[in-house]
Amino acid sequence: MGETLQPADSAQLREAVAWAVAREQALEIHGAGTKAALGRPVEAPCRLDLSALSGISFYEPTELVMTVAAATPLAEVTARLAQHNQHLAFEPADYGPLWGKGPDGATMGGVLACNLSGPRRIAAGAARDHFLGFQAVSGRGEAFKSGGRVVKNVTGYDMCKLMAGSYGTLAVLSEVTFKVMPAPETLCTLVLPGLSPSQAVDAMTAALQSPFDVSGAAHLPSAVAADFATGNNLGNSDSATVLRLEGPAPSVAARSTSLRQLLSPFGHCALLEDTDSQDLWRGVRDVVPFQNGKGLLWRISAPPSVGLVLAEQMAVRFGGRYFCDWGGGLIWLALDGEALTEEDASNGGALALRKALGERGEDLAGHALLLRAPQDLRREVAVFQPQSPELAKLTARMKQGFDPAGILNPGRMYDGV
Amino acid sequence: MRMPKPDAKILSRRAEIIEGLGEIVPPSSLITEEDALRAYECDGLTAYRQPPMIVVLPRTTAQVSLVLRYCRDNKVKVVPRGAGTSLSGGALPLADGVLLGLGKFNRILEIDYDNRCVVAQPGVTNLAITHAVEDKGFYYAPDPSSQIVCTIGGNIAENSGGVHCLKYGLTTNNVLGLEVVMMNGEVVRLGGRHLDSSGYDLLGLMTGSEGLLGVVTEVTVRILRAPQTARALLIGFASVEAAGDCVAAIIAAGIIPAGMEMMDRPAIHATEEFAHAGYPLDAEALLIVELDGPQVEVDHLIEQVGELAQEHDATTLQASENEAQRERFWAGRKAAFPAVGRIASDYLCMDGTIPRSRLAEVLGRIFGLSEQYGLGVANVFHAGDGNLHPLILFDANKPGDLEKVEKFGADILKLCVEVGGVLTGEHGVGVEKRDLMGVMFTEEDLNQQQRVKCVFDPDSLLNPGKMFPVLHRCVELGRLHVHKGEIPFPNLPRF
Ligand SMILES: Cc1cc2nc3c(=O)[nH]c(=O)nc-3n(C[C@H](O)[C@H](O)[C@H](O)COP(=O)(O)OP(=O)(O)OC[C@H]3O[C@@H](n4cnc5c(N)ncnc54)[C@H](O)[C@@H]3O)c2cc1C
Numbered sequence A: 001m002g003e004t005l006q007p008a009d010s011a012q013l014r015e016a017v018a019w020a021v022a023r024e025q026a027l028e029i030h031g032a033g034t035k036a037a038l039g040r041p042v043e044a045p046c047r048l049d050l051s052a053l054s055g056i057s058f059y060e061p062t063e064l065v066m067t068v069a070a071a072t073p074l075a076e077v078t079a080r081l082a083q084h085n086q087h088l089a090f091e092p093a094d095y096g097p098l099w100g101k102g103p104d105g106a107t108m109g110g111v112l113a114c115n116l117s118g119p120r121r122i123a124a125g126a127a128r129d130h131f132l133g134f135q136a137v138s139g140r141g142e143a144f145k146s147g148g149r150v151v152k153n154v155t156g157y158d159m160c161k162l163m164a165g166s167y168g169t170l171a172v173l174s175e176v177t178f179k180v181m182p183a184p185e186t187l188c189t190l191v192l193p194g195l196s197p198s199q200a201v202d203a204m205t206a207a208l209q210s211p212f213d214v215s216g217a218a219h220l221p222s223a224v225a226a227d228f229a230t231g232n233n234l235g236n237s238d239s240a241t242v243l244r245l246e247g248p249a250p251s252v253a254a255r256s257t258s259l260r261q262l263l264s265p266f267g268h269c270a271l272l273e274d275t276d277s278q279d280l281w282r283g284v285r286d287v288v289p290f291q292n293g294k295g296l297l298w299r300i301s302a303p304p305s306v307g308l309v310l311a312e313q314m315a316v317r318f319g320g321r322y323f324c325d326w327g328g329g330l331i332w333l334a335l336d337g338e339a340l341t342e343e344d345a346s347n348g349g350a351l352a353l354r355k356a357l358g359e360r361g362e363d364l365a366g367h368a369l370l371l372r373a374p375q376d377l378r379r380e381v382a383v384f385q386p387q388s389p390e391l392a393k394l395t396a397r398m399k400q401g402f403d404p405a406g407i408l409n410p411g412r413m414y415d416g417v
Numbered sequence B: 001m002r003m004p005k006p007d008a009k010i011l012s013r014r015a016e017i018i019e020g021l022g023e024i025v026p027p028s029s030l031i032t033e034e035d036a037l038r039a040y041e042c043d044g045l046t047a048y049r050q051p052p053m054i055v056v057l058p059r060t061t062a063q064v065s066l067v068l069r070y071c072r073d074n075k076v077k078v079v080p081r082g083a084g085t086s087l088s089g090g091a092l093p094l095a096d097g098v099l100l101g102l103g104k105f106n107r108i109l110e111i112d113y114d115n116r117c118v119v120a121q122p123g124v125t126n127l128a129i130t131h132a133v134e135d136k137g138f139y140y141a142p143d144p145s146s147q148i149v150c151t152i153g154g155n156i157a158e159n160s161g162g163v164h165c166l167k168y169g170l171t172t173n174n175v176l177g178l179e180v181v182m183m184n185g186e187v188v189r190l191g192g193r194h195l196d197s198s199g200y201d202l203l204g205l206m207t208g209s210e211g212l213l214g215v216v217t218e219v220t221v222r223i224l225r226a227p228q229t230a231r232a233l234l235i236g237f238a239s240v241e242a243a244g245d246c247v248a249a250i251i252a253a254g255i256i257p258a259g260m261e262m263m264d265r266p267a268i269h270a271t272e273e274f275a276h277a278g279y280p281l282d283a284e285a286l287l288i289v290e291l292d293g294p295q296v297e298v299d300h301l302i303e304q305v306g307e308l309a310q311e312h313d314a315t316t317l318q319a320s321e322n323e324a325q326r327e328r329f330w331a332g333r334k335a336a337f338p339a340v341g342r343i344a345s346d347y348l349c350m351d352g353t354i355p356r357s358r359l360a361e362v363l364g365r366i367f368g369l370s371e372q373y374g375l376g377v378a379n380v381f382h383a384g385d386g387n388l389h390p391l392i393l394f395d396a397n398k399p400g401d402l403e404k405v406e407k408f409g410a411d412i413l414k415l416c417v418e419v420g421g422v423l424t425g426e427h428g429v430g431v432e433k434r435d436l437m438g439v440m441f442t443e444e445d446l447n448q449q450q451r452v453k454c455v456f457d458p459d460s461l462l463n464p465g466k467m468f469p470v471l472h473r474c475v476e477l478g479r480l481h482v483h484k485g486e487i488p489f490p491n492l493p494r495f
Helices: A010-023 A074-082 A108-114 A159-163 A197-209 A249-262 A274-286 A304-318 A342-346 A350-358 A375-380 A389-402 B008-012 B014-022 B034-038 B061-073 B126-136 B152-158 B202-206 B240-252 B265-275 B295-311 B323-334 B336-343 B356-373 B401-418 B434-440 B443-456 B474-478
Strands: A027-030 A046-049 A056-060 A065-069 A131-138 A143-147 A171-179 A186-193 A214-220 A240-247 A270-272 A296-301 A321-325 A330-335 A367-372 B054-056 B077-081 B097-101 B108-112 B117-120 B175-181 B187-191 B215-222 B229-237 B259-264 B285-293 B316-319 B346-349 B377-382 B387-394
Touching (some): A010 A027, A010 A171, A056 A074, A065 A074, A074 A108, A108 A159, A108 A171, A131 A159, A143 A171, A143 B443, A159 B202, A159 B443, A197 A214, A197 A249, A240 A274, A249 B295, A296 A350, A304 A350, A389 B443, B014 B054, B014 B061, B034 B054, B061 B077, B077 B152, B175 B202, B229 B240, B229 B295, B229 B323, B240 B259, B259 B323, B265 B336, B285 B323, B336 B346, B336 B377, B356 B377, B387 B401
Parallel strands (some): A027 A046, B054 B097, B077 B097
Antiparallel strands (some): A065 A171, A214 A240, B175 B215, B229 B316, B259 B377, B377 B387
């Protein structure tokens, strides 16, 4: 690692990027670095450290919006929101510990730039759905903005969507505005122990098709169920299929009765109250069973009806462990690299996994992200789902439009992007 | 408002272009007669009219692809069109352009309850999606008032909202997948039945791009289970301030209603006269607050909102006790456009968003402008999300009124931006607000947006003249301005 630039404000940020453009000097964009090991390795001689761009500049609880400098810690944001009984509805996770880092490191800009959302994604939308506006410096060294400070806005292209999930490869965010929501008054969790994967899909589908506003639906196979803080309440050696209800107390009580009734064909159903429930969903959100691990970790988004079946199939094939969130639509699959066949190990299971993911036809396909892997493997294997030729062309041209010199996190997502 | 000058060379080649397109689509998909072309001369923004050179009504993605490639190769401009209800002139034709109507793409392709989504062609109407799934208790949440006629493709292009988008989101929050044909004829599939993109979120970018980036030929949307109950409150206030404070108090109490609509005095009077909904004529502001969900929750929250209304000196307060009453509360609000259409020969519907806390001030200044221009105005307001719809009354046949109404509208939108809001909350920029983009954005902001356009349509042939006040050539925009030697070693902390 060469030198580090640490701009103190957005004007200095622009200056730093313009300097890098002139020197054709690649920059590694660094918020707090919690997800630095996510993506293809970035070969950049210079680090752009944004940590000085920090602080909440605007928060109006009744307007449901907050504006912060990009490197404001997520923890600071959530603490401030909590003072007004508000929260980030997309439930951003704390992924640092997945790479053995301490908790609570992430910055708000990093959270939005990676568009990774927690269990409430299925009910409240993703990070991208809450991203309202930003100020940024493009790879041209030009400051520009998009969006606004109000929750409803269609003026111009929705560039927030472009920034969300671009992993710092298009522009450096300096300030972000996002939507905040009232936090639910209370919550509870229904636990269905011992369901097979196919029963679990049926139970989660029934719950998500019901009018009872389920805000979390996960299946925790027996191999991981005990790893959650509430493990003892989850029935020890059995799998647990868990369903979350949130809202005003009388409503949660009524819905939990109705949902139990609906799910009675699936057998006995236990109930987790407020605190245990919170612990459990924090664990699901932060992928607790696979924290501090050295093994490979895949994050797979698939249509809910196929996710769990696919996960089971892959776990058997690779001898790995998994659990499902998003009603079956999100799979966390952990593989022990040493236990893989030589052929699978050479690509981290990517080939077999992506082949299986595409086997049900285009309509039922999804995408697989190799979230955690040693650097060498991330250099060799497509970390992000490979794209069709048409999409790859659009992606390359988009990169060209924002960062023609290729100086922002070059190669982090794809070759040259 | 001015559209790009028609290209005489293209106009002179009209017969040849008709022939070329005739080799791609059958005669029933080609409209060339002057009278028939006139049917397409405007969209919902009727103040601007221009018959297109040719209308093409393709039936398949392959045809769309060939039509676009033909037009690209021949430098012919293309304007996509759904039902033509855009209120910003997004579907306004060009004299030297092909109007590409998606009306024949009118089939629902698949209903997938297990993955809670519907796959539809873009010409399917918004309401038809709900109709297709309501027997199983599902619905498609975004509900623009035009939902009986507007198409899902048009909704994608405009990122349309509705009275329920405070709780359920705009179109963009409810789309899972798209098939899009780009100007060069290439077809891309974005998203699917899974959540979130891998790579750049082109699905999100395409939504709300006003038909400038590609033609949508297939849509996958999320469907939701319909709430068990809905109840509404009708609340009158003696001042706009009190109504605004009450809205803020509801949100501060942690309640996100399914819908929260406000009307000012002129709107109350116009709608009451039209729909006889039982609105209080002595109120300065009227709120309709709807709560939906399980019965217990709705009853619980209705009570809480009722208490907040009383604390804010409501002059009228009624809670619906049955469906008929709830629908009656809505009858006036839902008829706001025709009601206003009856008290004036023409009206222009504006669409800015403001921080809600500035509402009273903004309405006050709009009334000031109303007096200044001598044109009446009635305001309906999606109060929950700050989206204001001033309806300016005018008479298009009166010389000078159209220019006046354009200026009045522009002043309102500038005011929205001045108080921290934006030019459009759900209707889009189109031609209507195109020339105001500079009020909200710098040249660098707009250049970066146009570079996005260049990614998809480098010759600017798809829906040109919309959204951007000045069109730069992509080659020019693509150039990297390097300040070689001028930039000193930056003067900032380094390690
Ligand atoms: C009475 C009335 C009430 C309304 N109420 C609301 C409301 O409550 N909320 C709201 O948000 N809007 C409202 N609108 C505005 C309008 O109905 C919406 O913008 C709607 O989404 C437009 O759909 P459309 O099919 O009519 O599209 P059109 O008007 O035909 O086209 C709109 C834009 O979309 C593009 N387009 C259309 N189809 C495609 C496609 N397949 N691919 C690419 N581009 C395409 C066109 O080029 C154009 O730019 C209202 C309009 C009217 C007349």
